[in-house]
Amino acid sequence: MTQHATSSPAGTTPSTMVLPDLVDPVQAATGGAVLLLDTASQMVVDANRVASRLAGGMGIPSSFGSWCTAAGIIPAFETPQSTPEAIFAALREGRGIAVRSTRRGQDGVSWAVGLPLVGAPDHLADRALLVLLPIAGLDEPSDRDNSLDGLQMRAAVASHLSFTISDPTLPDDPLIWVNPAFCEVTGYTAEEVLGRNCRFLQGPGTDPGAVARIRAAIEAGEAVGETLLNHRKDGTPFWNQVVVSPVHDEQGRITHHVGIQADVTERIHAERRHVLELDEVNRENQRLSLLATITQALVDLFDEDSGAALLPELVAPHFGTWCAVVVVDDTGEPRLVHGAARDPERAADIAVLERSHRWVRESPSVLHVLSAHHSQVPAPFPVQVDTLPSRTTPEELAALERLGLGSALVVPLRGRDRHTGVLVVVSEDEDAFSGDDLHDIVALGARAGLALDNARLYHREHEAALTLQRSLLPEIVAAPGLDCATLYDPASDGADVGGDWYDVVPLPTGRVAVTVGDVVGHDVRAAASMGQLRSVIRSEAWSGRSPAEVVSGMDELVRGLGMADIATCVFALVDLPDEHGSRRITYTRSGHPAPLLLRVDGTVEHLDGALTTPIGVSTIHEEVPQAEAVLHPGDVLVLFTDGLVERRDRPLRAQLENLATCAGEIEQGMDAAGIRDAIVEVCADGTREDDTCLLVVRNTPGSDGAS
Structure with missing residues (x-):
């Protein structure tokens, strides 16, 4: 039975x-x-x-x-x-x-x-x-x-x-x-x-x-x-x-x-329907997850070329046999090609297509998509292999044939008002793209186009702001007896610029004003505010005022004229040397990190006195404190903004202590530029989230220089 x-x-x-x-x-x-x-x-x-x-x-x-x-x-x-x-x-x-x-x-x-x-x-x-x-x-x-x-x-x-x-x-x-x-x-x-x-x-x-x-x-x-x-x-x-x-x-x-x-037929059919429904839900979730992952990866980039290089690496494992992203310039001409293949061993063939662009420039399907001024629904098409020899180089043709040519899909990468390029997805098989594949690739193209356009615009804005900021930062004027070195370095993560500044101003009295500050914000407005504040400080210092008076006057102008939201700074006056070559330093700090004083004997002091509130914060008139220190021959004064030491994954106090320890180990007799470079190397241990300004002032009686 x-x-x-x-x-x-x-x-x-x-x-x-x-x-x-x-x-x-x-x-x-x-x-x-x-x-x-x-x-x-x-x-x-x-x-x-x-x-x-x-x-x-x-x-x-x-x-x-x-x-x-x-x-x-x-x-x-x-x-x-x-x-x-x-x-x-x-x-x-x-x-x-x-x-x-x-x-x-x-x-x-x-x-x-x-x-x-x-x-x-x-x-x-x-x-x-x-x-x-x-x-x-x-x-x-x-x-x-x-x-x-x-x-x-x-x-x-x-x-x-x-x-x-x-x-x-x-x-x-x-x-x-x-x-x-x-x-x-x-x-x-x-x-x-x-x-x-x-x-x-x-x-x-x-x-x-x-x-x-x-x-x-x-x-x-x-x-x-x-x-x-x-x-x-x-x-x-x-x-x-x-x-x-x-x-x-x-x-x-x-x-x-x-x-x-x-x-039990109905039960089995119901179970199978349930399994099919679950499979459909799982497939949809996987598709949405893939779209979200690729989109987020592109959004996190601030450079169009980096995004174009990343996109095919993200697409190739999931669609077709190989793919390429073609980025165009403002005239619509291809300027850059990045590709990837599902098979990593085909990297050399992809490199050929990235290096030589005739296969793109003379591709009817690519040119058609780039010339379209309205949205069209892309459709897969069989690759016309017989026409390739007339519109590719021999090297390109060999690479294309090794990669596989069955069917292709060309999707526009469209920004707000222009094509940023195209996404080309190719399979070695004919009729390889399902309806779901078409839907997902088109959706990826739409998202990637906006992401690349955003990156392009973001990069342009960043370059403009950076140019503005650099133009506002001064060329350091040589101060007798002081060896000075400066650094402005934008953050390595992000495309914005901040309001960091430095300045060295030889005064008519023979004293030298030195300052480092930071306007809150990361945009063109912060950079512009920085330029205004630096000018105010120069004017106040030139008039012969003390550090406390300079900072107090700047605070009144900021609150009265709305020059900036909030700013921090350290301002110091370096006196003429005495008969032993030593110089008195008078300083005040408006919510700013304490400067370091590197002694010639290797000890390190924190100039942590004279702290007052950041500029633009106080709503009542308060007396601004100031403090003094002595800069002996060979001693070094180091002023910096918090971007030098601030890290998201480490306590600020620990970073400051590490900076002081490492600064004390710097080789004696090194000039200001060498000390600057050594400090930067010590602090270059991770991704910085903020811009950095660094000003190194070394007391060198008889010298006259800046770097």
Whole structure:
């Protein structure tokens, strides 16, 4: 007896939809008790192993009452059918009843189905089949009425299950009895199936693996459950959930195979629809995730050429065999090509196409997309290989052929008001691009075009601001006896410029004003404000005012005229040298990092006095403090903005201490430019988020220079 099923046309029985809630096939195969009863004597004459174990190994034949007592079988709910005799009467009449076992470890409720073997062979006359089907999800119900309603539904389901009995003592284990439900489901009459092995339900779509598992279990004398594709008499397929259980006589010999079958086509179809829906959702999520990842990677770049180089690296693993990004100049002419291949070993061929651009300049599809002044829906097209020799160099043609030429898709990379270029995606296969591929590549092109355009505009603005800022920073005028070196370095991460400044101003009195400051902000406005503040400081210092007066006057102008939002600075006056060559420094700090004083003996001092609020913050007039220090011959004064030491992943205090430690280890006798370079090298240990200004002033009596 070998069979199974899985697909159902219209007109399926109630069991089609409800059987999975009634009984699990594996549980039924291993946990369903099957008995063959003599209805006249009420004796159990055959039983499967589950039934024997349930009764503690009681021998057969035995009375049904004794078997129920040994198995602890009682009604699952209080009903008038409270005795084995009442249960037997219900089963003999073909009625089902909910039962449970009081034996330890036998939890749960089963539906006992009685099937008189009407029309069976003579040796099965006056016999009835008793099957205990484990009911899923029904243990000890707390709501008796609802549970009884559920059992009534399960009873209706059980009445539509197909039951079969086959005789393994006969050649080919033929069917010797089937119930009416089997005939209803399969479309065969009892006369057409009796005497045949159940494999006649199989067809071309039946899984041979499932059939083999059923056959192996039957040969081993074990119960088995499978679901496979069977066919009705009219040829229509249906999914059949089958459980086959052997029953034994008193000597333990297998006398019959009892089969329980149910049409579960709708369940299988529902499961498959659910899987397809989940697959579609997963594919959509993956597509959206890919678009988001590529877009974010491009948005994080501030340079058009870097974005053009990155885009094919992101696209190639997912679409086509290879791809290229063509960037055009303001006239629409290709100026740059970047490519990538799915196969990394094709990098040399990609390099050929990046180096030589004739294949792009004379490509009709590329030129057509670049010349279009309105949005067009791109479409994949077969590559016209026969025309390539006339519009490529021999080297390009060889590279293209090695990369693969089947079908291609050219997508515009459009910015706000112009084409920034095109994305070319090529597959070695014809008709390689699905509808989803087309949708995703077009979406990528639209996003990439804007991202590249943003990067281009951002780079232009950055260059303009940087040019403005550099033009506002002064050329350092040589100061007698002082060796000065300066540095302005934009941040390495980002395209904006800040309002950092430095200045060295020899004054009419012979003193020298030195200052470093930072206007809050990273834009052209910050750079412009920096230029205004530097001019104010120069004017105030030239008039002979003290550091405190210079800073106080600048604060009043900023608050009164709105020159800037907030700024920090350190301003110092360096006196003329005394007879020993030493110079007094008078300074004040408006919310700015403390300068360092590098002594000739290798010690380092923080000029951390004279701290007041940042410029533009205070709303009341307050006295600005100032402090003094001495710059001996060979000593070095180091002023800097916070961009030199500030790092997102490290505490500022630790960075300042590290700077001081490293500065103290700088080789003695080095000039200001060398000290500047050494400090920059010490601090170049990561990505800087802010611009940096650095001013190094070395007291060198008798010298006259700046760098």
